Amino acid sequence: MDIQSNNGSSVVIYAYNPSGPAGWMFLVLFALATITHLVLIFPYRAAFFLPFVLGGIMETFGYYGRVWSSHDPESFGAYVLYYLLVVPAPVLLSATIYMALSRIIRTLDAEEKAWIRPGWSTAIFVVNDIVCFAVQLGGLGMQATTSAAVQGTGKKVVLAGLVFQLLVFALFITAVARFHVRNTKDPSAVTKRVPGLPWTKHMWAIYVLSVCIVVRNIVRIAEYAQGAHGTIVQTEALLYVFDAALMFIVMAVYAVVHPGMLLRSVKKAKRADPLDVDGIPMGGGMA
Template sequence: MDITVSENPDGSIHVEYYSYVPSAPAAWAFVVLFGITTVAHFFMMFPMRAAYFIPLILGGICEAFGYYGRSWSHRKPDDMKPWIMQELLILCAPPLISATIYMILGRIIRSLQAEHHSMVRTKWLTAIFVLNDIVCFCTQIGGAGVQITGDDRIMKIGQKAVLGGLILSLVVYLLFIATAARFHVRLAREPTPIVRDNPRLRWRRYLVALYVECVAVFLRNLVRAIEYSQGTRGFIADHEAMLYVFDAFLMFLTLLLLLGFHPGLLIKRARRVASSEGVYGTLLSEGVETSQINLAEYNREK
């Protein structure tokens, strides 16, 4: 939060949106990076049947246009329009991306037929975390939106609302990581038949990727919370590099990891293995071992 409101000698109000001139090359670089990854996610959504990636795609669009707003601010640093554009979109894109992350875990659990290993029933798992994410989103977008008033009292209330939303998001992410880790440990200790008999599913790598994505967003929200707690002229707000290192890069890394370790790949493979179970009875009657059946079917479908 880098806006400063001061009073001119003639009594008029002067608003300074940045303590520096925003970098155009850095902004354009992330416009391109977020644009490419968002388009890639859009096209992957169809073969993966991953409609739950729609919030992430919307978040990627917000990120791209948010950094376009910063490139616009390079030309017009005193103009409110590009400032509010980048402030709203960059601040509120992560909750949209988080909504998709929250929906991934329940789908992985169901695809591995491991609902009994989850701390929370899968039908409530997504609802609980997404509902909390919506609250975080609303408080942040509402708090950021009132910044355009220019009223110092209202702006301080808005900053507190954004800070509250960020702190809530940190708590929610810690609970989510704990839930995923508990499931991971239980499944590793007591594998379900589909996991035990089909090691080539490689389900662990997708959970590890999920942890990294969660930590990236958590770190981003933590730095943002510190920024808002420092006020309008804190160290983080006064150094543009902090935005690109602890916000732009971390969110881009999240989108990139979700491309490389798209949960739809694991879910699709698990469903193929599960759908092959209809032929197990015939093969078992011929004396074929269970592990050989699962691997044979998995290789055939692959």
């Protein structure tokens, strides 16, 4: 489908008629996942999951734009709503994953095992995420026009933001792996003291989420690099498989393996047995 630009040239929106059922399915799935995470904030006292919830809201309304496009494929407003919300939404999901790792490390009293100190890692990764979000949002804003030239520049800006986000995530995965290895070889006092503490399960959850986000970003980078006539842009199923489905998996995994479960387990153990292996209060180093 296409619309007319300001100079009379044709600007392609979709190379197909967007699927209404697929749009509705992911709208409902993201809405349910978002509500679930909003509710879980309270029992787990996980206020740091608010960006995750906001990312879910963006995904939900983004797929409303997709549903709108299925009814009106030539609507430029529906196209803008979808891309303006869905493309940068994973940045907010990533920010929550960064903060979750820092809280897990602190809860385990394992700061010395971290490659980057939790306080610094949160600042570094979240600030970089904000930069990624701003760049992508700015580029998407430039695409909210019927000028093909401005859209082209906006796509390059979004591409740069996606590449930068991918590099930041590669650094984060390295930090996760190094902490995982160090705390496995030489467990922290809390890790030793609490029998059967499932902290490794939460590490593997982060790996799964990371793979989902990295694959999604690679496909989005390929989409913008290929341009309007690329295979990804012209194949709707690829966007649902390598974006919508992967981001829903991210939200679903963290609903089942929520970091708040681990944090709450350690807190309960510390209240029940306040002395660590050296006879020092386990909670002594906790904020």
